[in-house]
Amino acid sequence: xxxxxxxxxxxxxxxxxxxxxxxxxxxxxxxxxxxxxxxxxxxxxxxxxxxxxxxxxxxxxxxxxxxxxxxxxxxxxxxxxxxxxxxxxxxxxxxxxxxxxxxxxxxxxxxxxxxxxxxxxxxxxxxxxxxxxxxxxxxxxxxxxxxxxxxxxxxxxxxxxxxxxxxxxxxxxxxxxxxxxxxxxxxxxxxxxxxxxxxxxxxxxxxxxxxxxxxxxxxxxxxxxxxxxxxxxxxxxxxxxxxxxxxxxxxxxxxxxxxxxxxxxxxxxxxxxxxxxxxxxxxxxxxxxxxxxxxxxxxxxxxxxxxxxxxxxxxxxxxxxxxxxxxxxxxxxxxxxxxxxxxxxxxxxxxxxxxxxxxxxxxxxxxxxxxxxxxxxxxxxxxxxxxxxxxxxxxxxxxxxxxxxxxxxxxxxxxxxxxxxxxxxxxxxxxxxxxxxxxxxxxxxxxxxxxxxxxxxxxxxxxxxxxxxxxxxxxxxxxxxxxxxxxxxxxxxxxxxxxxxxxxxxxxxxxxxxxxxxxxxxxxxxxxxxxxxxxxxxxxxxxxxxxxxxxxxxxxxxxxxxxxxxxxxxxxxxxxxxxxxxxxxxxxxxxxxxxxxxxxxxxxxxxxxxxxxxxxxxxxxxxxxxxxxxxxxxxxxxxxxxxxxxxxxxxxxxxxxxxxxxxxxxxxxxxxxxxxxxxxxxxxxxxxxxxxxxxxxxxxxxxxxxxxxxxxxx
Amino acid sequence: xxxxxxxxxxxxxxxxxxxxxxxxxxxxxxxxxxxxxxxxxxxxxxxxxxxxxxxxxxxxxxxxxxxxxxxxxxxxxxxxxxxxxxxxxxxxxxxxxxxxxxxxxxxxxxxxxxxxxxxxxxxxxxxxxxxxxxxxxxxxxxxxxxxxxxxxxxxxxxxxxxxxxxxxxxxxxxxx
Numbered sequence: 032x033x034x035x036x037x038x039x040x041x042x043x044x045x046x047x048x049x050x051x052x053x054x055x056x057x058x059x060x061x062x063x064x065x066x067x068x069x070x071x072x073x074x075x076x077x078x079x080x081x082x083x084x085x086x087x088x089x090x091x092x093x094x095x096x097x098x099x100x101x102x103x104x105x106x107x108x109x110x111x112x113x114x115x116x117x118x119x120x121x122x123x124x125x126x127x128x129x130x131x132x133x134x135x136x137x138x139x140x141x142x143x144x145x146x147x148x149x150x151x152x153x154x155x156x157x158x159x160x161x162x163x164x165x166x167x168x169x170x171x172x173x174x175x176x177x178x179x180x181x182x183x184x185x186x187x188x189x190x191x192x193x194x195x196x197x198x199x200x201x202x203x204x205x206x207x208x209x210x211x212x213x214x215x216x217x218x219x220x221x222x223x224x225x226x227x228x229x230x231x232x233x234x235x236x237x238x239x240x241x242x243x244x245x246x247x248x249x250x251x252x253x254x255x256x257x258x259x260x261x262x263x264x265x266x267x268x269x270x271x272x273x274x275x276x277x278x279x280x281x282x283x284x285x286x287x288x289x290x291x292x293x294x295x296x297x298x299x300x301x302x303x304x305x306x307x308x309x310x311x312x313x314x315x316x317x318x319x320x321x322x323x324x325x326x327x328x329x330x331x332x333x334x335x336x337x338x339x340x341x342x343x344x345x346x347x348x349x350x351x352x353x354x355x356x357x358x359x360x361x362x363x364x365x366x367x368x369x370x371x372x373x374x375x376x377x378x379x380x381x382x383x384x385x386x387x388x389x390x391x392x393x394x395x396x397x398x399x400x401x402x403x404x405x406x407x408x409x410x411x412x413x414x415x416x417x418x419x420x421x422x423x424x425x426x427x428x429x430x431x432x433x434x435x436x437x438x439x440x441x442x443x444x445x446x447x448x449x450x451x452x453x454x455x456x457x458x459x460x461x462x463x464x465x466x467x468x469x470x471x472x473x474x475x476x477x478x479x480x481x482x483x484x485x486x487x488x489x490x491x492x493x494x495x496x497x498x499x500x501x502x503x504x505x506x507x508x509x510x511x512x513x514x515x516x517x518x519x520x521x522x523x524x525x526x527x528x529x530x531x532x533x534x535x536x537x538x539x540x541x542x543x544x545x546x547x548x549x550x551x552x553x554x555x556x557x558x559x560x561x562x563x564x565x566x567x568x569x570x571x572x573x574x575x576x577x578x579x580x581x582x583x584x585x586x587x588x589x590x591x592x593x594x595x596x597x598x599x600x601x602x603x604x605x606x607x608x609x610x611x612x613x614x615x616x617x618x619x620x621x622x623x624x625x626x627x628x629x630x631x632x633x634x635x636x637x638x639x640x641x642x643x644x645x646x647x648x649x650x651x652x653x654x655x656x657x658x659x660x661x662x663x664x665x666x667x668x669x670x671x672x673x674x675x676x677x678x679x680x681x682x683x684x685x686x687x688x689x690x691x692x693x694x695x696x697x698x699x700x701x702x703x704x705x706x707x708x709x710x711x712x713x714x715x716x717x718x719x720x721x722x723x724x725x726x727x728x729x730x731x732x733x734x735x736x737x738x739x740x741x742x743x744x745x
Numbered sequence: 746x747x748x749x750x751x752x753x754x755x756x757x758x759x760x761x762x763x764x765x766x767x768x769x770x771x772x773x774x775x776x777x778x779x780x781x782x783x784x785x786x787x788x789x790x791x792x793x794x795x796x797x798x799x800x801x802x803x804x805x806x807x808x809x810x811x812x813x814x815x816x817x818x819x820x821x822x823x824x825x826x827x828x829x830x831x832x833x834x835x836x837x838x839x840x841x842x843x844x845x846x847x848x849x850x851x852x853x854x855x856x857x858x859x860x861x862x863x864x865x866x867x868x869x870x871x872x873x874x875x876x877x878x879x880x881x882x883x884x885x886x887x888x889x890x891x892x893x894x895x896x897x898x899x900x901x902x903x904x905x906x907x908x909x910x911x912x913x914x915x916x917x918x919x920x921x
Binding site: 613700720723 | 807809810811819820821824825828860861862863918
């Protein structure tokens with residue numbers, strides 16, 4: 032029976048990462064509550080336990096081994112023998128990072144280096160070695176290398192197990208028995224290989240091995256004998272109580288490396304044919320399992336993460352799957368049901384259609400339209416995740432940052448349930464991280480400085496998300512020192528970004544901080560201030576079709592407001608006609624559309640056409656020339672103007688006709704072709720034809736580059 | 746009537762044998778690779794049939810602004826937006842005319858490096874050809890209008906010579 036466990040790996044990775052997030056959040060909560068909340072500790076323990084179980088099952092021995100250390104510590108906390116102090120929480124938090132790296136390593140098929148693990152493992156051993164607060168011994172023994180602790184009730188047993196040669200034929204497997212034995216306590220199995228014949232005489236279905244088993248357990252002799260119940264007729268078994276001193280030490284283990292191991296049918300024999308290979312990792316893995324009385328049989332790929340409310344289902348950036356609340360799927364199924372009913376109604380109508388039933392046809396089509404729209408909305412909702420997925424990492428980050436900077440920060444999150452498309456969420460996470468880091472590093476003052484300014488020593492950082500029209504707005508606000516406009520301007524002049532003596536509005540000054548290479552931080556720290564970042568933040572947000580706004584008052588704090596479209600897959604578009612072609616202009620970029628007055632066109636600076644729009648002058652771009660589309664020359668007077676805006680710059684697009692406004696589904700051109708300047712993608716119209724979606728920024732660049740080469744005036 | 750039955754009786758087992766062979770399906774699966782051949786003007790070209798996803802009629806595509814002449818535009822094939830390339834213009838062979846009988850061969854490659862579907866305009870589809878790999882000759886040393894890189898080799902079919910094309914190269918976009 033060979034099942035390819037690889038097929039479950041992805042699920043295991045996702046669940047592990049989820050579990051780690053749960054652990055991290057709960058740990059931070061434990062710390063904030065300054066006390067031992069048993070429910071939280073149980074949650075952490077369960078998460079760790081699931082990861083251990085899963086990694087053991089799938090053969091990720093390093094993870095299993097490391098998690099075992101965590102579990103031991105958590106187990107003591109769970110039993111009330113230990114309180115989780117700052118040191119322990121620190122260590123556990125670092126371990127979640129480490130485990131995350133290990134999981135990521137396995138995902139990329141490149142297991143992480145062991146040195147961090149070793150360092151943390153040493154920390155755990157140190158912590159575990161310290162006497163737990165309450166009396167009583169920890170039940171779980173730590174790593175094999177450390178001395179097992181014991182209590183008065185445990186005894187050491189020596190079991191001599193000499194199986195008959197044909198024991199394997201009856202379907203019994205010694206390794207399985209040993210594993211069962213290991214559940215009673217700490218177990219060591221020493222194999223006696225003296226009966227082994229020459230390799231050429233060896234038959235795989237005969238068992239030539241004999242075992243000396245050492246068991247440290249609180250269980251009674253009857254319990255031990257019960258384990259051997261099935262093989263009692265096929266072996267010679269003696270069980271005797273031994274003195275503690277008889278427990279074989281490390282040396283014995285090194286000599287005879289066969290232990291209770293996870294082996295398949297013949298491996299007990301195979302193992303001995305190559306006794307020089309201790310298979311260390313596997314052995315310690317098995318040992319780790321064997322020594323933990325709490326360890327349940329390995330868990331299958333079933334649902335491992337505990338308490339998985341939809342809100343806690345975290346999608347890792349690498350994975351392409353998505354977890355969806357069952358209610359969303361239910362509503363989809365309902366809608367599909369309705370759609371099927373409408374369809375059958377329509378097809379019945381179509382079977383013998385007469386003109387007097389045209390009303391019913393119209394009704395049916397109306398209903399179909401309704402169904403389709405609802406279905407579309409429902410499907411879109413499946414891609415939506417609450418923004419808490421992006422927010423959840425911040426408590427941990429703030430904790431680390433405040434430790435690093437010595438600033439006291441109180442983080443407030445609100446609007447976490449606001450939903451956002453998954454792809455947008457993935458791409459907005461990094462810019463958000465950067466903005467939060469900036470707020471702590473640049474925005475908030477150290478406690479002393481705050482008190483001097485008459486503020487509370489603890490700074491406030493507020494992350495908020497809410498819907499506004501068809502957009503989502505994410506605000507990052509702090510009550511720190513605010514942006515010093517003069518200093519920003521000064522710096523910009525120094526860097527040559529702005530010519531000296533320029534008068535800039537407040538907003539224009541704030542926009543300077545998004546210029547590449549700009550930083551006002553006096554000293555470069557490892558948190559921020561290298562002058563890279565804010566320009567990237569702005570670029571990322573813009574690539575999502577969003578924008579960022581800065582509001583700041585000196586001494587009072589600043590707010591960065593990020594506006595984002597709800598989804599990247601669908602946009603509201605204005606269909607326009609140029610010659611025989613139809614293009615889609617994203618509605619968000621359109622300022623206004625108007626009929627052109629020929630006498631409002633002025634030519635300036637060497638044949639640049641400008642349209643006088645009230646007091647504004649808008650440069651004109653003739654779409655037919657830009658895209659080289661043939662138009663009817665007689666219709667020139669008739670041209671319409673669509674004024675669009677991008678990067679704070681207005682541009683007038685001359686088109687032939689305005690068509691409908693509609694939502695369009697964005698299709699990639701790049702997947703089968705390549706990027707085209709001035710076009711952000713394509714969509715499929717109702718008649719099945721393809722229309723290109725215009726990219727306003729790209730059109731500006733295109734117009735600039737063509738201006739020199741195109742002799743024809745617009 | 747009866748006197749004529751004897752020669753017919755001999756023919757029966759032969760028919761039977763042929764039917765038996767047909768059942769084993771030998772006729773369809775050939776030993777060599779199969780190529781779909783098509784005309785560009787008076788020349789015959791062939792592409793590996795495993796890469797052909799469909800053959801469809803000409804439908805005016807949506808123009809791509811400022812694209813090369815051979816790039817006719819993009820069309821929608823079951824939700825995919827795919828570019829249409831006129832091989833006659835790309836290769837400088839035949840006359841690019843577009844009418845109801847113009848044919849678009851849709852080719853797809855799905856590998857680790859490239860995952861792409863594209864449509865190619867040709868004059869007419871001709872036949873499916875079985876080609877033994879060792880029967881493929883090197884391209885003649887005279888240089889024509891078709892870039893050497895697109896050509897896998899030449900193969901004889903009856904009295905015609907078919908130019909076999911390298912699809913992976915064809916479907917890439919880094920052409921001159």
